[in-house]
Amino acid sequence: MGLRNIIKKGDPSLLKKSREVTNFDARLAALLDDMRETLLQANGLGLAAPQVGVLRRVCLVIETNTDPEEIIELINPVIVESEGEQTDREGCLSLPGVWGIVKRPMRVKVAAQDRNGNWFEREGEGLTARCFCHEIDHLSGVLFDSVAERILDPEEVERLAAEEEEEMNGEAE
Ligand code: ZN
Numbered sequence: 001m002g003l004r005n006i007i008k009k010g011d012p013s014l015l016k017k018s019r020e021v022t023n024f025d026a027r028l029a030a031l032l033d034d035m036r037e038t039l040l041q042a043n044g045l046g047l048a049a050p051q052v053g054v055l056r057r058v059c060l061v062i063e064t065n066t067d068p069e070e071i072i073e074l075i076n077p078v079i080v081e082s083e084g085e086q087t088d089r090e091g092c093l094s095l096p097g098v099w100g101i102v103k104r105p106m107r108v109k110v111a112a113q114d115r116n117g118n119w120f121e122r123e124g125e126g127l128t129a130r131c132f133c134h135e136i137d138h139l140s141g142v143l144f145d146s147v148a149e150r151i152l153d154p155e156e157v158e159r160l161a162a163e164e165e166e167e168m169n170g171e172a173e
Pocket of ligand 1: 091
């Protein structure tokens, strides 16, 4: 196995509801391993199984608040608590080049199973909270552009990218 193809908007799988995982077997482990590889290669912050054409409640979120960053594997995840609010830019590996402004909670607590079927809880803040919400939405067939307050136009995207580059250069100096 290895890298999987990330399907893009227009593919009907992305709008379908994913089914719960009931078998915590070698096949699930292989899916998770492939998804990790695919996510890292695509340089994303999260990936949901429907994005690789598998309609199961499985997703990955990269926790960027820790050093080193950690890839969290979530099976059958549910948001059990949410708090606060943040409005910021969001994108998706299945909608390349598209950015929107999306309102999300500032903090969420997620309950999920790991690859062995054990339940755990995990809290996320800021970008990680945004990522949890975005990936869990994928499992309901919801793409970020349908919950965005607005979609940025191409010039805005270009301007923001240029600003970000400047900021990064500033940090390096
Ligand atoms: Zn996405």
